[in-house]
Amino acid sequence: MARKIVITSGKGGVGKTTVAVNLGAALADMGLRVALVDVDFGLNNVDVVMGVEKKVVYDLVDVVVGRCRLKQALVQNEKRKNLYVLPSGTENTANMVTGQNVKLVIENMNVMFDYIFIDSPAGIDVGFHRAVSCADEAIVVATPNLTSLRDADKVVSILKSYKLNSVGLVVNRARGDLMLSDKMMMPSDIQKLLKTELVGVLPEEDVVFLSSGYGLPNKSDSAKAYKLLAQNLHKNTRKIYDATGKYLGFFGSIRRNIKRSI
Amino acid sequence: MKKKKINELTRVQNVLENDRLNVGKGFNELLANDLNKLFKDYFDFSGLPELKIDKENGVYRVVVSLNVSRVRAFNILPDEK
Numbered sequence A: 001m002a003r004k005i006v007i008t009s010g011k012g013g014v015g016k017t018t019v020a021v022n023l024g025a026a027l028a029d030m031g032l033r034v035a036l037v038d039v040d041f042g043l044n045n046v047d048v049v050m051g052v053e054k055k056v057v058y059d060l061v062d063v064v065v066g067r068c069r070l071k072q073a074l075v076q077n078e079k080r081k082n083l084y085v086l087p088s089g090t091e092n093t094a095n096m097v098t099g100q101n102v103k104l105v106i107e108n109m110n111v112m113f114d115y116i117f118i119d120s121p122a123g124i125d126v127g128f129h130r131a132v133s134c135a136d137e138a139i140v141v142a143t144p145n146l147t148s149l150r151d152a153d154k155v156v157s158i159l160k161s162y163k164l165n166s167v168g169l170v171v172n173r174a175r176g177d178l179m180l181s182d183k184m185m186m187p188s189d190i191q192k193l194l195k196t197e198l199v200g201v202l203p204e205e206d207v208v209f210l211s212s213g214y215g216l217p218n219k220s221d222s223a224k225a226y227k228l229l230a231q232n233l234h235k236n237t238r239k240i241y242d243a244t245g246k247y248l249g250f251f252g253s254i255r256r257n258i259k260r261s262i
Numbered sequence B: 001m002k003k004k005k006i007n008e009l010t011r012v013q014n015v016l017e018n019d020r021l022n023v024g025k026g027f028n029e030l031l032a033n034d035l036n037k038l039f040k041d042y043f044d045f046s047g048l049p050e051l052k053i054d055k056e057n058g059v060y061r062v063v064v065s066l067n068v069s070r071v072r073a074f075n076i077l078p079d080e081k
């Protein structure tokens, strides 16, 4: 039985797709079979972020209407053979797919995978419902700023009506240097505000690590943070990445100053 | 510096709590008018019912108070339409 987890946020552009892809990759690296189901019929889809868009032949809509079999639509990641994407299809086909349709497709993937992540669109309308109704668990992604938190708060309250097994909070784009100088809220504060359990913190990444299709550089801060998040999910631990860590101490203060001056 | 952070945190907290309550500007007035209509069927009183909404740990306590001079007898309750 696969764990079916919807990645959601309310607000767009906070990193849902990025989190889905990199968290999926981290779990795949632990030897688990992972599928990313894209239900965001918009731009910057999972296939693009994972760099497999050229390999896409069929998509979710094709599976739903019976143009192809499920296995034909699943796209395998080149580097991680146990990581797959089910692409969403184009915007104008979105209305051909109901929550029930997607649910059926996902049920059929149950035995093939350990984790199925459902990447949801921004907003809290039809697309949101379609995504959440397929899941047993949810991850709410928020960035440490007011507009993102307002939307996350709304989403958390709406998720309560879905009878999910768990709702976890991931704080994305955390900047330790800003937190230490009190210019950014701490993830622990955000957890209290949203009354949702923190399962991961992901740092703001300077370098462009996405759309490379090959995952994160192994030693990067993000890679460490994603690894912790993946372990927290899989082993039910709660080891949270400390974004402030590298800015503490003597060398840390130098790093902080460098950050400030650029 | 610490003070700044606490202010920011309080601000975010207030915004979220206001969002949760979803109380617009005219909310109190609307509710008071509706309650007025409702209570008028049961009691004699002057003025509008007074509303007090407190928040504590993210939970809202709504207290309605009004000074009633007389409880209406059942036979003067309005007929169902």
Ligand SMILES: Nc1ncnc2c1ncn2[C@@H]1O[C@H](COP(=O)(O)OP(=O)(O)O)[C@@H](O)[C@H]1O
Pocket: A009, A011, A012, A013, A014, A015, A016, A017, A018, A019, A044, A122, A172, A173, A174, A202, A203, A204, A205, A206, A210
């Ligand atoms: N931790 C991060 N550090 C830097 N940039 C990020 C981070 N997470 C996401 N981004 C960038 O933010 C943008 C939106 O991310 P995306 O995952 O597409 O958001 P969503 O799916 O929620 O709309 C992308 O350009 C992505 O590269």
Ligand SMILES: [Mg+2]
Pocket: A016, A017, A018, A040, A044, A045, A119, A120
């Ligand atoms: Mg997205």
